[in-house]
Amino acid sequence: MEQIQFLFIFSFTIICLSSPIIRAIPSDPRRLVLNLTHRDSIHSAYHNRSEDFTTRLKRTMQIRRTLSTTDIEADLVPSNSLFLVNFSIGQPPIPQLAIMDTGSSLLWVQCQPCRRCSNQYSPIYDSRSSSTYKVLPCTSEDCISSKRPNTSCTSSDPCSYRQKYRRGVGSKGNLAKEQLSFRTSDDGLIVLHDVIFGCGSNNGDLQRSNRLMSGVFGLGYLRTSLATRLAKFSYCIGGNVSDPSYIYNKLVLGDGAGVEGDSTRLEVIDGDYHVLLEGISVGEEKPPINPNIFRRTGRDSGVVIDSGSVSTWMVKEGYDALFNKVQSLLNPWLTQSSIQLDPDLDLVAVCYNGTINQDLEGFPTVTFHFVGEAELVLDTSSLFAQIEPDRFCLAVLPIDGNQTIIGLMAQQNYNVAYDINEKKLSFLRIDCQLLED
Incomplete structure (x- = not known):
């Protein structure tokens, strides 16, 4: 929840090489398809060659959203998320590799002059050297809507922000406007202006976290978010989230993002994406779960769908019912064990001795049923993680609280599309390779 000093030229897809064609687009693009970089990819600055597969999986399992108390609210541990977005910022463009996160709404990068930055193998963006940088005054509507108004604010003061996470890297600095450049599949660039x-x-204790991170690509829904501006986006995570060799994971931005498949109602609350879960089935059976446990009754309750969590975190009553059913199916045949994922959180995963491919053949699918007949169907690779060569664990974990969080493992092999204006979330089971632009 781990980094090496990996030569930066191999860490990033540098989008300013080879004099790419820059398309003059008078307005935001209708559809922008981006390849996501896995954090553990050999091409990623996060890759740790000395870390074995088991350690990576254990770390992956414990990634979860956490609550924070900040000026701009965010709810994950950003330095440990799995998927990264390539883009460049400014003019001349400075390449970035930032964490994709639907659990926070701010896009931020490390900036010079920097009191505390970590990017030792790449140029850090310097607003003083960019011809397209625009100061956002603290009296502007965008600044005031992003946090509580500062009574001492004047038009000559820059808009400041403070992004803080309970565990992991935070960030402090100024809100501003800048152009972002994205590489397209035909070696051109698409530019978004005034983002x-x-x-x-000042970016937290980066020496104890990921020293090579560029920032966070926030896709939550607040006024300052890029998701708010583009109205639609989708991501497709295929294969296995712990597999860094899978190259077809996609993020699609803009009105042309494919909002297809079965849909359910999407509610945006404090920038988070809430859905209404009606029940869970294991094969043809439904464990006895009161659907009211998934209702939103106040802050930090209900069901949130999130790209910043890997495992699914379920309120205790729902988790117990699901676990009891899984236990009744597996205990007669397999030896149950457990593994401690995080001693600080007293976090223990329920595991079984064996392998998913051999010992779970014929295990029934688990289905999450949402309002509107939309479903997420979890096969064994989405429900369990092979944490060691001879041991696998349930990738649904109990949460201490009233909010259920549906993580990326449950969303594998789906294109998950957010239509913010229509308040609709869609699930389409698909091979992500088919989303090639």
Whole structure:
């Protein structure tokens, strides 16, 4: 929840090489398809060659959203998320590799002059050297809507922000506007102008976290978010989230994002994406779960769908019912064990001795049923993680609280599309390779 000093030229897809064609687009693009970089990819700055597969999987299992108390609210541990977005910022363009996160709404990058930055193998963005940087005054509507108004604010003061996470890297600096450049499949560039972003000059204790991270690509829904501006986006995570060799994971931005498949109602609350879960089935059976446990009754309750969590975190009553059913199916045949994922959180995963491919053949699918007949169907690779060569664990974990969080493992092999204007979330089971632009 781990980094090496990996030569930066191999860490990033540098989108400013080879004089790419820059398309003059008077307005935001209708459809922008981006390849996502896995954090553990050999081409990623996060890759740790000394870390074995088992350690990576254990770390992956414990990634979860956490609550924070901040000026701009965010709810994950960003330095440990799995998928990264390539883009460049400014003019001249400076390449970035930032964490994709639907659990926070701010796009921020490390900026010079920097009191605390970590990117030792790449140029850090410097607003003083960019011809397209625009200061956002603290009296602007965009600044005031992003946090509580500062009574001492004047038009000559820059808009400041403070992004803090309970565990992991935070960021402080100024909100501003800048252009972002994205590489397209035909070696061109698409440029988005006047994107609000956080220019982070003080980015937490980065030496104890991921020293090579560029920032966070927030896709939550607040006024300052890129998701709010583009209205639609989707991502497709295929294969296995712990497999860094799978190259077809996609993020699609803009009105042309494919909003297809079965849909359910999407509610945006404090920037988070809430859905209404009606029940869970294991094969043809439904464990006895009161659907009211998934209802939103106040802050930090209900069901959130999130790209910043890997495992699914379920309120205790729902988890117990699901676990009891899984236990009744597996205990007669397999030896149950457990593994401690995080001693600080007293977090223990329920595991079984064996392998998913051999010992779970014929295990029934688990289905999450949402309002509107939309479903997420979890096969064994989405429900369990092979944490060691001879041991696998249930990838649904109990949460201490009233909010259920549906993580990326449950969303594998789906294109998950967010239509913010229509308040609709869609699930389409698909091979992500078919989304090639």
